[in-house]
Amino acid sequence: MASPDHRGELVVVTGMTGAGRSTAAKELEDLGYYVVDNLPPSLLRDVVRLVDESRGAEQPMAVVVDVRSGSFFETLQANLARGATGRHATLVFLEAADDVLVRRQEAARRPHPLQGVGRLLDGLVRERAVLAELRSDADLVIDTSTLNVHQLTERIAEAFGSPEAIRLKVTVTSFGFKYGIPVDADFVADMRFLPNPFWIPELRPGTGRDPEVADYVMSQPGAAExxxxxxxxxxxxxxxxxxxxxxxxTVAIGCTGGKHRSVAMTEEVARRLTAAGLEARPTHRDLGRE
Known part of the structure; x- marks a missing residue:
């Protein structure tokens, strides 16, 4: 069920074709949100008004907007201006790497709505250009490149179904630079200034979650500072x-492979943020990838 803390909330789900908008919408519906798919943004305020009249202003609702909305899409930001709908609006942008999106679209045997007579990848390039500014305004960006349906469902439920009071939710994630920087990161920190436990034979098999590895990382010059x-x-x-x-x-902390330094530092940063009263959770994108 929708959390009491999300009463009257308006969630706008958008993002890349194939990134999981339908999955997110289905989970929001299961959480008690009134969901409208493929809504022209110009009708957003009218739909909110109708839901307010028929179900009450406390009914949480979600709308899915994508490039199928055509020229209407350009009006979304104006309709999401502070107070424009009379509801607190949260903009969720679903993202994924191009190669992942291509595989998903090919598996579904669907052309891209902006593909035209070109390749599927051409449609993705056009879509990224259309959505670039909107992505930068998003309240929550979720990179679904490595998420399955169940994991994406959990992310949506965690964000919009929690019974706890409204608080800032901080995700601290480790990653390996050799696998690329997480596209959904608000902040990126580089731990490659610290000595690498990989070169210590007895520490190499472990990870930053192991006490001996974490102690080594934290004891290095510059770590405490x-x-x-x-x-x-x-x-x-x-x-x-x-x-x-x-x-x-989302705070991303990286090292070369995402196994030792970034993992240890991610755990410690999340622990300190939690101790300071924030709702922080550590995740490790590339741990076990080798």
Missing amino acids: FLAGYVPVLQGVADGYLREGKRFM
Whole structure:
């Protein structure tokens, strides 16, 4: 069921074709949201008004908007302006790597709506250009490249179905630079300034979750100074996000392979943010990928 803390909320789901908009919409519906798919943005305020009249202003609702809306799409940002609908609006943008989107579309045997007579990849390039500014305004960006349907469902449920009070939700994720920077990161920190446990034979098989590896990483020159400076910065930004109505923040911490330094630091940053009163959870994108 929808959380009481999401009463009256308007969730707008958009993003790349094949990134999981339908899955997100289905989960929101299961959570008690009134869901409208493929809504022309110019009708957004009218639909909100009708739902308010028929179901009450506390009924949480979600709309799915994509490039099929054509020229109407350009009006979405104006219709999401602060107070335009009379509801608190949360913009969710679903993202994925081009090669993943191509595979998903080919598996579904569907052309891209902007493909025209060109290749499927041509349609994705056009779509990214159309959505670029909207993506930068999103409250929550979810990269579904490595997520299956169940994992995406969990992410949506975690964001919009929690019974807890409205709080900023911080995801701290480790990653390996050799696999690419997470596209949904709000902040990126580089741990390659620390000595690599990979070159210590007895530490190489372990991960940053192992106490001996974590102790090694944290004892290196610069590690304590990084934590002492970076965590307060994140706390200050978190306060600002809440003042601006943003409830999601993703912090990415990387090292070469995403196994030792970034994992240890991710766990520690999440622990300190939690101790400071934030709702922070550590995740590890590339752990076990080798």
